[in-house]
Amino acid sequence: MKMSRREILAGGCALAVQARAGDVSAQQRLVMNDASRLNPTPLFRHFYVRSDEADFVAALRRELKEAAAVRRSVALGAARHSMGGQSLIRNGVAMTFDIDQCELDRTARIYRVHAGTRWHQVIAHLDPAGFSPAVMQSNSDFGVGATFSVNAHGWPTPYGPFGSTVRSIRLMLADGTILTCSRNANAELFALAMGGYGLVGVILDLEVEMTDNMLLQPRFEAMPAGEFAKRFIAASHDPAVPMIYGRLNVERERFFSEALLVSWRKEPTPAGGLPPPARKGALTGLSRQVYRAQVGREWGKSLRWHVERSIAPMLANGTASRNRLMNEPALNLANRDQRRVDILHEYFVSPDRFNEFLEGCRRIIPKAIAEFLNVTLRHVKRDPTSMLSFATTDRIAAVMSFSQRIDADGETDMIKVTEALIDLVGSIGGSFYLPYRLHARPDQFARIYPDAQRFSQRKRHYDPGLLFQNTMWNTYFNF
Ligand SMILES: Cc1cc2nc3c(=O)[nH]c(=O)nc-3n(C[C@H](O)[C@H](O)[C@H](O)COP(=O)(O)OP(=O)(O)OC[C@H]3O[C@@H](n4cnc5c(N)ncnc54)[C@H](O)[C@@H]3O)c2cc1C
Numbered sequence: 455m456k457m458s459r460r461e462i463l464a465g466g467c468a469l470a471v472q473a474r475a476g477d478v479s480a481q482q483r484l485v486m487n488d489a490s491r492l493n494p495t496p497l498f499r500h501f502y503v504r505s506d507e508a509d510f511v512a513a514l515r516r517e518l519k520e521a522a523a524v525r526r527s528v529a530l531g532a533a534r535h536s537m538g539g540q541s542l543i544r545n546g547v548a549m550t551f552d553i554d555q556c557e558l559d560r561t562a563r564i565y566r567v568h569a570g571t572r573w574h575q576v577i578a579h580l581d582p583a584g585f586s587p588a589v590m591q592s593n594s595d596f597g598v599g600a601t602f603s604v605n606a607h608g609w610p611t612p613y614g615p616f617g618s619t620v621r622s623i624r625l626m627l628a629d630g631t632i633l634t635c636s637r638n639a640n641a642e643l644f645a646l647a648m649g650g651y652g653l654v655g656v657i658l659d660l661e662v663e664m665t666d667n668m669l670l671q672p673r674f675e676a677m678p679a680g681e682f683a684k685r686f687i688a689a690s691h692d693p694a695v696p697m698i699y700g701r702l703n704v705e706r707e708r709f710f711s712e713a714l715l716v717s718w719r720k721e722p723t724p725a726g727g728l729p730p731p732a733r734k735g736a737l738t739g740l741s742r743q744v745y746r747a748q749v750g751r752e753w754g755k756s757l758r759w760h761v762e763r764s765i766a767p768m769l770a771n772g773t774a775s776r777n778r779l780m781n782e783p784a785l786n787l788a789n790r791d792q793r794r795v796d797i798l799h800e801y802f803v804s805p806d807r808f809n810e811f812l813e814g815c816r817r818i819i820p821k822a823i824a825e826f827l828n829v830t831l832r833h834v835k836r837d838p839t840s841m842l843s844f845a846t847t848d849r850i851a852a853v854m855s856f857s858q859r860i861d862a863d864g865e866t867d868m869i870k871v872t873e874a875l876i877d878l879v880g881s882i883g884g885s886f887y888l889p890y891r892l893h894a895r896p897d898q899f900a901r902i903y904p905d906a907q908r909f910s911q912r913k914r915h916y917d918p919g920l921l922f923q924n925t926m927w928n929t930y931f932n933f
Contacts, residue, residue, distance in 0.1 A: 532597020
């Protein structure tokens with residue numbers, strides 16, 4: 455299979471060749487990376503399927519059979535924005551699906567979507583019909599099947615993670631069998647695949663709930679950080695507030711002392727209809743220059759907080775459609791310094807333990823060498839379905855962004871900060887999110903995901919040849 459440069463980049467390759475790596479010399483070895491740029495992984499082959507590929511299912515079945523015959527592992531992926539090799543396996547086959555297919559059932563208020571469809575494509579299908587995805591991440595670059603596989607959450611409320619809005623999936627197992635899985639049929643496979651990081655089979659397509667698109671107006675409220683949890687939870691349960699998030703200040707001296715609560719309320723639809731969902735960064739409202747000025751500069755962090763807390767609300771004269779808010783490209787505030795990389799962390803804590811979480815973060819984060827750029831706070835309802843659930847009770851999610859140096863000191867520092875933050879959330883009954891760097895110690899992973907061993911046993915039952923693997927499997931499960 456030949457790959458164009460666009461396809462290679464879409465798959466996140468650092469270096470790639472068109473032949474199978476097994477056929478070529480070491481200099482031409484096929485190496486792919488993920489969004490962190492910290493996981494260069496040599497591969498045997500990149501199986502990349504585009505929209506115009508003829509018989510996707512037959513080609514996929516052939517590829518799995520061929521890999522299984524020689525005991526070669528397969529790692530699945532879409533946009534490869536996970537950051538710890540969750541979509542890659544050394545010397546294996548990396549599969550990338552990039553297939554734009556989405557059909558709406560307006561009466562049932564669901565859409566059937568190919569797993570490889572990206573969220574901006576889903577929005578382009580739903581928007582003209584007046585609908586919007588019920589839950590997705592805060593950026594629209596990711597694949598829908600991948601979103602189910604990490605069980606991502608977003609900032610629409612009141613919802614659990616994405617899986618809570620998925621009615622069913624079609625899953626291809628290692629032997630090529632295709633099963634429809636839902637809460638009623640093949641329920642164990644549904645629970646394993648939801649937040650299962652591509653380890654039980656290939657998700658082909660999904661039936662997902664949609665909701666009405668609508669016009670929304672933001673309301674900004676600044677407050678001491680200690681008051682945030684109570685007011686945030688109250689607003690999250692207000693039916694007049696369909697989308698909500700929070701932010702905290704990040705200067706080292708005054709770390710996490712102030713909060714901003716941004717709630718979006720429904721407005722009447724204008725006579726001319728809702729505005730189109732342009733991918734222009736309606737959500738961030740921050741210029742890239744102001745955001746990046748925070749790296750290495752405490753005054754930059756104060757400036758950014760001043761802009762976000764005081765200036766942006768004054769300038770925010772606008773309403774935006776729900777779809778526009780969700781159609782945010784990940785690249786908006788992206789780092790362009792090749793010596794650094796933005797690394798995400800995410801922690802989930804019960805609202806009644808949130809102030810203890812803040813206190814712990816104040817002790818840990820300002821001491822880090824890494825630059826702490828942002829935290830966004832979300833509300834996530836309990837997820838009772840997924841076997842690797844990160845929200846066993848209702849939670850406040852803290853999505854953190856660090857700018858890290860790409861060198862040994864930068865890595866060491868990041869490992870220490872991550873371990874300390876996971877110990878903190880572990881001590882207050884919280885959890886951490888799995889699609890980022892694999893810096894959690896195995897004992898931390900086992901404590902926070904107590905069903906991991908059962909997950910591993912059931913994965914082995916459905917995939918006895920261990921065809922589906924990735925770096926996360928080898929780090930935490932494969933013992
Ligand atoms: C800028 C940024 C913002 C983010 N915002 C959020 C957020 O708001 N909320 C949130 O919850 N997360 C967020 N994340 C994390 C994000 O949801 C995950 O990293 C997600 O995996 C990204 O999707 P992807 O298409 O890049 O997945 P990939 O990294 O390509 O894959 C992720 C996992 O899905 C599996 N997978 C992919 N396709 C399939 C398939 N067809 N069948 C079975 N398994 C499959 C892969 O094996 C892998 O384990 C964010 C990440 C970034 C970088």
